[in-house]
Amino acid sequence: MTQISSFQDVLDDSLLTAHDRQSDLLGRLEACGPEEERTWGVDLDTRTATFTGPAGTFTATAHLLGSAAPGPRSWLWAWANPQYAGPLVARAEQVRGFGEQYAIPQLRDAEVPLDAEPRQVAGHICAAAGLICGGLTHYTLDAGRGTVAALLLESPELAPTPPSAIRAARVLAEVAQAGQVRNWDRAIRGYAQWRGFTLGEAPEGLTLAAPDGTAICTLDDRGRLGQVKGSFHQA
Known part of the structure; x- marks a missing residue:
């Protein structure tokens, strides 16, 4: 990354790579079967995300980043949620360290006001976090009542494909x-x-x-x- 002075700088650095890397995730999920025939589940205790379809199953390590909620109109980082600790939030804490290093409130502060709809905010956080953590893919999911939770996914099967x-x-x-x-x-x-x-x-x-x-x-x-x-x- 070049000089970083704002969250927008991090977004500019990350959005293209994140979109590209999501193609790798999509390709792996499509190998399990069509989207309408796939099911998914996340077990936070074992830190696994599992996607199952008629053609197979894919399991990845899940790293909880946090959630964007319409009620409080804020993003809450997983490391700031007393329900979660340890390896599950290690990647979120890695992002926090980056935010502290570059004085970026969106990546540093426990709770951040939403400046857009929850899913868009979660997507931006995922893009930035994925790059900060080495180019990981991400997955967002409905957590109920309009809240969107965000995960980074890690698996040898999600290794980056050659540049195209x-x-x-x-x-x-x-x-x-x-x-x-x-x-x-x-x-x-x-x-x-x-x-x-x-x-x-x-x-x-x-x-x-x-x-x-x-x-x-x-x-x-x-x-x-x-x-x-x-x-x-x-x-």
Whole structure:
């Protein structure tokens, strides 16, 4: 990561990588069967999340981050909840340490006011936490009464796949549509670093090269992502 002075900096660093890594999780879950035929369960005592479908079962280690609740309109970190302690909240405590190091209230303080809907806030926390903890995938779930709980998932089966320019073009387009990135130059450079792309500079912007081709990211004079072009081939 480059210089960090705000939560938005961390989001810009993490949103592309998080979206990319969620593709790895989605692929593993789809191997269990179609979404409408899958069930899931989380056992906080054993720190496991289990997904079962007609084609198989997938189990990962679950790390509880916290929850976003509409009642108090706040995010509560798991380490601040007296119900939880020990290894279950170790990743949340790791994020807290990062927040203390860079003086970022959203990652440091026990309870944080919501500035958006609970699921969006949980998603942003997950994206940031996943990157801080080494690029882990995440899962959000309904905890009742509008509360959204957030987990990081860890498993050898969720190891990052090789960088893909084809996937990068899709990730860039989908994240751009969500409108959450402020500094696209920073975001693309961070994505290249964390996912192992060869970063290049072109007159119109930045390039991400991988074994299956190159994604060309056009940035306008205000630094916003414009067109994403590519030259792709079979890896």
